[in-house]
Amino acid sequence: MKIPSNVARCVECDGPIKSVQREPYACNDCGRDYRHADGLIDHGTVLEIVGGWLLIVKDDGIExxxxxxxxxxxxxxDLLAKVFGDGLAASHIGPSLTCGEANAIAEALVVGNQKDAAITFLEAHGKGDDIDEDEHGGDDFDGFEHLGLAVKAEPERLPLEVVTVDGLVELLGL
Structure with missing residues (x-):
């Protein structure tokens, strides 16, 4: 595994600092635990976790x-919508994902105001899913409803009053 050149380094042995999910930072070589990055970095240094490594990234100082x-x-x-919302790409990618993965992509697209792409992607996922009890399958699948985008409007019922000619004349002030 190639270690990135901008990886944070251990103050004891100069080994690369790794980051394992839900674990404290630790030196890959000597195993020193770096809780809260004590003594590891200078104040103001910007860190990012990429590929399991704690990386020092350039801070250009521009907020x-x-x-x-x-x-x-x-x-x-917009870029994600161009990929996942394209019918051809969605029909190739969608069926290879689990329902949870497809939902996550569709929900992210909805958050990004890419509702059409989300629906296209979910429908493509559902068409290629061969699990009988799939939540996205079947002819009655409604992507809008599934994503909570469907509005089921109840028709407003207005009370009807019988209006007579005299009542109309009075209403019009004639």
Missing amino acids: RDSEEEIADLYGAF
């Missing part, structure tokens, strides 16, 4: 505007 971050997120959702 991002939340509007820029939101625009970037929606841009990322």
